[in-house]
Amino acid sequence: MQTWQDMKQLQPLAAQMLVNSFKKDRISHAYLFQGDRGTGKKEMSLLFAKSIFCKNKNGAEPCQNCRDCHRIDSGNHPDLHWIEPDGQSIKKDQILHLQKEFTYTGLESNRKVYIIVDAEKMTVNASNRLLKFLEEPSRQTTAMLLTESGATILDTIRSRCQLLAFQPLQAHVIEKKLVEEGVSNSNARLLAALTNNMTEALEMNEDEWFANARKLVIQLIEVLQNKPNEGLLFINHQWMPHFKERTQLQRGLDVLMLWFQDMIHQLLDREDSIVFTSEKEKLNQSVMRWSRQSAARGLSSILEAKRKINQNVHPNLVMEQLTLQLQR
């Protein structure tokens, strides 16, 4: 359950614009919510729909308890319509069907709201159909078009929508939200350091592959510190079989980089910036082996390795070189 208070933390500008449109009683006929996956577009569109339909709202804040609010939560509100891609695209028939629905007056009020998810996936025919619809707005209709890439939306449609740009989320916001979603404090900190995409972070939290990747990074550190001669063996037998794809290897190196950053934070007494909060003891062991300079050198070696992976250098070779550079 989201409130405008939550949304203002997540997307201050977009939330403020929508709340203002309530305050001034100037709700647009159409909005374009544009931003990456996981930036809160769906949540905000649902909240906005609640604000429109709730009869007990306090300012813009819906009560969350009335019949209208409950039915929006359960996806059963008769005057709120969702359109999502049918397979790869949103087809003309789906828009036609929507228009037909709208020729009847609202079932319970005169208000109607429709939300088009992945609006960039509308076919040309569907877009043209929607355009006609937007050109003859009935006063009581509000459209929300949700998209990750506004560039592929017809200009004629864009120009009829009020644009709301959803910003990438800030790490501390993601961290807090993840904890609210039940993610452990230490995982939330790590995930927020790796992605600004809420959806991706939640997926990673459930992903066994990622949990094992995290373990392997810490094992690699321990091997480098305690049994440097076994470094290459570890890379070939444990590390590479887990990080088979280049994207996976990049992820592994991102986590490794965070460890090196943590060492530097620890050495500079910047406790608050440490990401691996649940590995304090191991981190202490690391900073006994690495000086600030050597940790900084390690960090640039990892960055260099990441660059080589991008340039299609053979992953095994890159990891072997990196391991030799990082041995203590």
Ligand SMILES: [Zn+2]
């Ligand atoms: Zn309500």
